[in-house]
Amino acid sequence: MDHVTRExxxxxxMLGRTTNAAFGKAGVAKIATTDCFVGxxxxxxxxxxxxxxxxxxxxxxxxxxxxxxxxxxxxxxxxTKKDALNKGDIIRARNGEWHIFEFDSEDGFLExxxxxxxxxxxxxxxx
Numbered sequence: 001m002d003h004v005t006r007e008x009x010x011x012x013x014m015l016g017r018t019t020n021a022a023f024g025k026a027g028v029a030k031i032a033t034t035d036c037f038v039g040x041x042x043x044x045x046x047x048x049x050x051x052x053x054x055x056x057x058x059x060x061x062x063x064x065x066x067x068x069x070x071x072x073x074x075x076x077x078x079x080t081k082k083d084a085l086n087k088g089d090i091i092r093a094r095n096g097e098w099h100i101f102e103f104d105s106e107d108g109f110l111e112x113x114x115x116x117x118x119x120x121x122x123x124x125x126x127x
Contacts (some may be wrong), residue, residue: 004030005036006040016050016101021080025118043068043101044109052076052100052126054093059115062089067108072099076126085110096127 002023009020009030020040026032029039038081043050052071065085076098085091085101091098092126101110 002031009039012046014050015048017041017047031034035117037114039114040124041112042109042112043104043112045103052079052098054096054098056116057095060091060092060093061113061115062087062091063111063113065108065110067104068101068110070099072097072102074098103106 004022006020006022010020010024010028018041021037022030022031022039023029023033023039024039029037052082056122059072062085066085069082069084070085070091071079072093073081074097079100083091103109
């Protein structure tokens with residue numbers, strides 16, 4: 001049985017977010033595996049404004065949220081769909097689907113647990 005807590009996982013600050021990798025690529029995550037990536041991520045304005053991005057299929061469980069939403073679409077300039085995000089929601093960004101998390105207030109935040117079926121998500125960001 002593998003058991004991790006967020007505090008045990010390597011922390012990485014990125015534009016718009018901070019992450020803690022639990023399971024995934026060796027040297028990146030707390031527990032090395034070749035069949036998935038799972039971790040913790042917190043998005044908030046205090047980390048800066050993230051860029052629109054896409055990657056492999058990703059399923060995300062919303063642990064908690066305040067004034068958060070996701071914008072998404074087929075290209076960075078076509079992200080016209082917008083959904084509010086709330087505690088307990090589950091969302092899926094499909095392979096190649098551009099998305100970005102944004103907030104209606106400066107104290108907004110979004111805590112997620114992302115699940116990828118690859119050991120490391122390959123993120124492509126807009127320029």
